[in-house]
Amino acid sequence: MRKIGEGTGPAQARFQGSLLGLAVGDALGMPVEGMRASEIRKRMGAVRDFMDAPWRMLKAGQWTDDTKMMLCHARSIVRCGGFDLEDTAREFVAWFDSRDWRGIGGATYESMSRLAEGVSPRESGMKGEMAAGNGAAMRIAPVGLLDCRDLEGLRRDVRAAAAITHDNAEAVAGSQAVAYAVARAARGDLEPGSLITDTAGFIGPCAVAERLEMAARFLAGGMEVEEALARLGTSGYVVETVASAFFCFLRTPGDFEETVSRAVGGGIDADTTAAVAGAISGAYNGLEAIPARWRDGVEAGGEIADLAARIFHIVGEPGAVE
Numbered sequence: 001m002r003k004i005g006e007g008t009g010p011a012q013a014r015f016q017g018s019l020l021g022l023a024v025g026d027a028l029g030m031p032v033e034g035m036r037a038s039e040i041r042k043r044m045g046a047v048r049d050f051m052d053a054p055w056r057m058l059k060a061g062q063w064t065d066d067t068k069m070m071l072c073h074a075r076s077i078v079r080c081g082g083f084d085l086e087d088t089a090r091e092f093v094a095w096f097d098s099r100d101w102r103g104i105g106g107a108t109y110e111s112m113s114r115l116a117e118g119v120s121p122r123e124s125g126m127k128g129e130m131a132a133g134n135g136a137a138m139r140i141a142p143v144g145l146l147d148c149r150d151l152e153g154l155r156r157d158v159r160a161a162a163a164i165t166h167d168n169a170e171a172v173a174g175s176q177a178v179a180y181a182v183a184r185a186a187r188g189d190l191e192p193g194s195l196i197t198d199t200a201g202f203i204g205p206c207a208v209a210e211r212l213e214m215a216a217r218f219l220a221g222g223m224e225v226e227e228a229l230a231r232l233g234t235s236g237y238v239v240e241t242v243a244s245a246f247f248c249f250l251r252t253p254g255d256f257e258e259t260v261s262r263a264v265g266g267g268i269d270a271d272t273t274a275a276v277a278g279a280i281s282g283a284y285n286g287l288e289a290i291p292a293r294w295r296d297g298v299e300a301g302g303e304i305a306d307l308a309a310r311i312f313h314i315v316g317e318p319g320a321v322e
């Protein structure tokens with residue numbers, strides 16, 4: 001299974017594209033998080049370059065909690081050679097204790113506090129409507145990569161991983177949807193024309209699936225991105241964000257820059273919509289499809305690409321799907 005020294009062939013480049021794509025989307029959206037789409041359009045037009053955000057003490061190319069938490073997953077997977085619930089929770093607590101939160105969400109803050117007090121990661125997640133946020137789906141790409149050859153394993157690992165913070169059926173379904181798309185792209189058999197049908201079938205009936213199907217109708221009707229995102233939503237609600245991110249990817253499946261820039265333009269939870277769209281588009285198009293100015297300018301790009309390569313070596317060549 002394990003093939004070290006594969007080089008930087010297309011499969012490894014897709015793994016790296018996914019994690020780097022997530023970080024790039026997060027960093028591009030960072031300075032406009034919370035702004036409405038109309039305000040972004042008026043003040044800066046299309047967002048195509050990293051920008052400083054002195055009010056949050058972050059510089060151009062720096063990312064937020066989405067990438068912080070993605071890195072927790074990636075480091076734990078690399079250290080353990082697979083998904084380990086307890087080790088993942090320890091990574092989360094180490095990040096929480098660092099206080100370098102960069103926009104931590106409410107459900108994540110509450111569950112991290114519980115974990116830090118010694119509550120089990122099986123019990124730490126927030127329940128109820130307030131736990132239907134983006135905080136699990138935004139960080140889940142490394143688990144999608146890890147389990148790209150074993151979709152039942154993916155379903156199980158993603159559920160456990162998401163529930164550490166978001167013990168909510170829609171948050172879990174949204175995370176499974178994102179991980180599924182990342183997995184199909186990373187192993188090289190994602191079909192843009194059937195992605196939404198396939199994803200909805202994989203996660204089963206739920207609000208995330210319904211909103212994804214709405215996105216499919218908008219795509220079939222040729223709706224412009226701006227209108228589609230206004231209708232699908234770009235709030236912190238996972239049902240909205242996952243559908244908007246899929247729409248941005250599927251509107252321009254071969255164009256990473258356009259996908260991520262458009263996702264940022266949707267505003268509100270702009271960093272997360274772009275992080276999710278970037279993770280999927282990066283996995284589909286590979287590292288080289290990410291513009292060099294973003295690859296070179298994103299915070300900790302070298303470490304992120306290295307972790308992705310290490311996950312690739314754990315998985316082995318993913319073209320051979322069972």
Ligand SMILES: [Mg+2]
Pocket residue numbers: 064065066102103271272
């Ligand atoms: Mg964020």
